[in-house]
Amino acid sequence: METKLKVTGMTCMHCVGAVKKALEQIPGVEAADVSLEQAQAVVTGSADVASLVAAITEEGYSAEAQ
Template identity: 40%
Template sequence: MSRTITVEGMSCEHCEQTVEEALEDVEGVTNASADRETESATVEGEADDDALVDAVSDAGYDASA
């Protein structure tokens, strides 16, 4: 399953990588791709939306599912 979440605060490629790594550490996520231009991240796999938002928040960015 694929879904997109909103991620605010990314300003560079390093930010995108940080968000991707945070999301990929969530149990059930098989792949994550962040895009600072669209302020979003696409996540593949079976993971709880709250866990995804929490992971991005813990990485220092604002997120909503």
């Protein structure tokens, strides 16, 4: 399953790394592709959207399902 999230608040590659790391630590996430240019994260796996959004929010960014 693939989930696309709009991520706001990222300004640099450090931000991308922080979001990617946070997403990949969630049980059920197989892969996370985070794009600064597109301001989005594409997550592959079985994690629910609420968990993904919560992980991104904990890092200090905003997220919503696309």
